[in-house]
Amino acid sequence: MLKYVSWALFAVALIVLPQIFTSILSVSILNQMCIAIVFALSYNMLLGQGGMLSFGHAVYFGLGGFMAVHALLAIENEQMMFSVTLIPLVGGLFGLCAALFIGSFSTHKAGTVFAMISLGVGELIAASSLILVSFFGGEAGVSGDRTYGPPFLGFDFAQNIEVYYLAAAWLFLATVCMYLFTQTPAGRMANAVRDNPERAEFIGYSARRVRFISFIFSGFFAGIAGGLFALNYEILTEQNLNAVTSGNVLLMAYIGGLGFFIGPIVGAIVLTLINSVLSNYTDLWLLYLGLMFVLTVMFLPRGLTGFLMMHRTPWHLGKLHLLAKPYAVTAVPGSIFVFSMVCIVEMSHSNEPTFNVFGFALDPSSFLSWGALIIIACLAFIALRRTLPSLRDAWDTANAIDTKPGVRP
Amino acid sequence: MSILQLQGLHKQFGNTPIIRDVSLKIAAGEKHAIIGPNGAGKSTLFHLITGRHTVSSGSILFKGQPIHNRPPYEIARLGLARSFQVTNIFPLLSVFENIRCALLWSQGYKYSFWHLLGKAKALNTRTEELLVEIGLQERRNLPAGELAYAEQRALELGIAIASGAEMILLDEPVAGMSHSEAKNAVELINRVTAGKTLVMVEHDMNIVFDMADKITVLVYGEIIASDVPSKIRGNAKVQEAYLGEVVEEHSHA
Ligand SMILES: Nc1ncnc2c1ncn2[C@@H]1O[C@H](COP(=O)(O)OP(=O)(O)OP(=O)(O)O)[C@@H](O)[C@H]1O
Numbered sequence: 125m126l127k128y129v130s131w132a133l134f135a136v137a138l139i140v141l142p143q144i145f146t147s148i149l150s151v152s153i154l155n156q157m158c159i160a161i162v163f164a165l166s167y168n169m170l171l172g173q174g175g176m177l178s179f180g181h182a183v184y185f186g187l188g189g190f191m192a193v194h195a196l197l198a199i200e201n202e203q204m205m206f207s208v209t210l211i212p213l214v215g216g217l218f219g220l221c222a223a224l225f226i227g228s229f230s231t232h233k234a235g236t237v238f239a240m241i242s243l244g245v246g247e248l249i250a251a252s253s254l255i256l257v258s259f260f261g262g263e264a265g266v267s268g269d270r271t272y273g274p275p276f277l278g279f280d281f282a283q284n285i286e287v288y289y290l291a292a293a294w295l296f297l298a299t300v301c302m303y304l305f306t307q308t309p310a311g312r313m314a315n316a317v318r319d320n321p322e323r324a325e326f327i328g329y330s331a332r333r334v335r336f337i338s339f340i341f342s343g344f345f346a347g348i349a350g351g352l353f354a355l356n357y358e359i360l361t362e363q364n365l366n367a368v369t370s371g372n373v374l375l376m377a378y379i380g381g382l383g384f385f386i387g388p389i390v391g392a393i394v395l396t397l398i399n400s401v402l403s404n405y406t407d408l409w410l411l412y413l414g415l416m417f418v419l420t421v422m423f424l425p426r427g428l429t430g431f432l433m434m435h436r437t438p439w440h441l442g443k444l445h446l447l448a449k450p451y452a453v454t455a456v457p458g459s460i461f462v463f464s465m466v467c468i469v470e471m472s473h474s475n476e477p478t479f480n481v482f483g484f485a486l487d488p489s490s491f492l493s494w495g496a497l498i499i500i501a502c503l504a505f506i507a508l509r510r511t512l513p514s515l516r517d518a519w520d521t522a523n524a525i526d527t528k529p530g531v532r533p
Numbered sequence: 534m535s536i537l538q539l540q541g542l543h544k545q546f547g548n549t550p551i552i553r554d555v556s557l558k559i560a561a562g563e564k565h566a567i568i569g570p571n572g573a574g575k576s577t578l579f580h581l582i583t584g585r586h587t588v589s590s591g592s593i594l595f596k597g598q599p600i601h602n603r604p605p606y607e608i609a610r611l612g613l614a615r616s617f618q619v620t621n622i623f624p625l626l627s628v629f630e631n632i633r634c635a636l637l638w639s640q641g642y643k644y645s646f647w648h649l650l651g652k653a654k655a656l657n658t659r660t661e662e663l664l665v666e667i668g669l670q671e672r673r674n675l676p677a678g679e680l681a682y683a684e685q686r687a688l689e690l691g692i693a694i695a696s697g698a699e700m701i702l703l704d705e706p707v708a709g710m711s712h713s714e715a716k717n718a719v720e721l722i723n724r725v726t727a728g729k730t731l732v733m734v735e736h737d738m739n740i741v742f743d744m745a746d747k748i749t750v751l752v753y754g755e756i757i758a759s760d761v762p763s764k765i766r767g768n769a770k771v772q773e774a775y776l777g778e779v780v781e782e783h784s785h786a
């Protein structure tokens with residue numbers, strides 16, 4: 125029951141969001157989110173569910189995307205006649221073909237061997253994309269036009285909002301399929317092989333075959349994401365299949381949380397927001413992104429979703445409210461610390477003589493600014509250290525199962 | 534008729550021979566115990582039979598079919614299941630999923646990505662039955678890695694027996710269990726292997742002499758005796774090489 129409610133909420137959110145956030149910028153961000161979610165979920169079929177760490181997942185995204193643009197061109201040149209609503213499927217099928225070929229040798233082993241092959245194949249494809257100009261278009265990439273095909277229910281997809289609803293429909297469909305895959309024998313055995321490939325073989329399953337199946341599905345859905353990208357941007361370049369894109373999807377899945385189906389969704393949403401919003405404010409957003417990744421790996425190994433899920437026990441025990449005050453108390457020095465560190469970083473980066481942060485005029489050339497910030501950062505850090513023990517105590521109390529009064533353990 | 538037949542089996546790691554010219558026939562329906570001192574090669578013998586290691590020379594026939602040097606999954610599909618001396622489970626999967634995965638192949642699901650497990654009624658019922666049988670139904674939703682040691686051993690056994698294989702190889706199934714836990718485990722083994730062929734490596738001589746129809750003694754990779762328990766007890770070679778004190782202890786007990 126809860127399952128159906130979640131799916132319904134998901135669908136409603138997809139429909140309603142662009143009605144709330146109507147600006148051109150927000151619709152474009154929503155489009156990016158749809159693409160990123162499909163891509164990150166497909167990545168998690170490998171890493172989170174199958175235990176295969178890939179450094180080259182952009183290959184399937186990019187190849188699917190390039191093929192999708194060529195399909196758009198074919199429609200434009202009237203070599204083929206079909207609705208552009210099917211373009212993501214073209215991307216998916218091409219991603220699947222690529223995965224069939226590459227997976228046939230890369231899924232032999234998981235672990236380091238798989239990771240290295242994925243890295244090598246990724247570099248290979250990225251490099252050859254600059255050489256094979258007829259398919260990849262060289263440095264300039266290939267571009268198409270999504271408005272040529274026969275209109276679908278009267279839409280010609282000239283506007284971003286139309287593309288959004290198409291992308292949202294594909295996102296919904298792909299998410300349902302990827303979720304259902306986790307509920308099949310092949311999907312469940314992928315988890316088993318991730319946990320213990322050896323034992324899986326003694327209960328009748330070839331670990332290699334199990335990985336291969338996950339791998340081709342993952343390539344298929346990555347290709348769909350690439351097709352969505354092609355529809356949205358109408359251009360694909362080498363950047364879409366190189367190591368940066370591969371690294372980005374790894375970050376999304378990891379920061380969101382590998383162990384949960386919705387983890388990559390959370391990660392894709394958060395990272396898309398950071399990419400598009402934070403990059404408007406500072407040139408250093410990649411630095412902050414990197415820091416966030418390192419901190420997640422160190423302190424939240426189960427990702428943001430894992431962090432939220434940690435609160436299930438206090439919630440079931442009805443003790444969530446006990447955490448409100450300690451969180452607030454920690455948040456004050458915590459945010460002051462983060463804020464002052466950000467100021468210091470931005471100041472050391474800035475070329476301008478002065479700049480304003482929340483009404484404070486900071487001057488990178490004055491010792492006063494530096495001194496004040498460093499002192500504030502240190503004080504906030506000390507205060508933060510002091511609030512942590514009480515937060516930890518509160519956490520323990522909130523997770524403790526009360527024994528009945530009068531009963532001694 | 535013998536269901537498993539080992540002929541002139543050799544295995545060496547590097548230059549060290551571990552299994553030396555082992556020939557053995559195990560009849561269908563037999564309860565067969567393999568005993569021997571630490572490092573004799575008992576586990577290695579199991580690894581050879583179940584495909585974890587390749588043989589250096591010799592052959593293994595299961596139901597008349599050669600199975601040596603074939604991958605473990607093919608051997609498992611023929612109906613030869615095993616448990617491990619060192620617990621070998623799926624630590625992040627729930628206890629329930631561990632058992633269900635162990636059932637999948639024998640229930641014909643293969644690599645299906647078009648069946649939904651939630652809708653597989655017979656499969657889920659069988660899983661629940663097995664959970665009751667191994668006494669872990671209350672732990673069903675816990676990740677297997679979080680079970681206590683004895684519970685993990687019970688799960689290890691559960692995974693081995695789930696498929697309902699004709700022949701089951703158990704490598705020290707009760708090692709490390711308390712007396713009462715071991716007693717329960719032995720009862721469970723007797724119950725689930727009724728009518729099947731069981732080969733078991735075990736150090737506890739009480740259990741071995743209670744359960745086994747036949748006992749094989751392996752010392753330094755060689756079979757020094759293979760016979761019914763009463764003959765093994767009286768066998769001079771066995772006495773000398775290994776059993777001496779233990780058997781006496783047992784007969785006085
Ligand atoms: N993969 C391997 N490489 C090299 N030597 C091995 C390997 N596996 C086992 N051995 C050696 O083979 C010998 C037999 O080991 P095995 O585990 O089969 O003994 P065992 O009879 O099961 O002993 P135990 O009663 O302690 O379980 C040991 O000396 C061991 O060190």
Ligand SMILES: [Mg+2]
Pocket residue numbers: 575576577618704
């Ligand atoms: Mg052993």
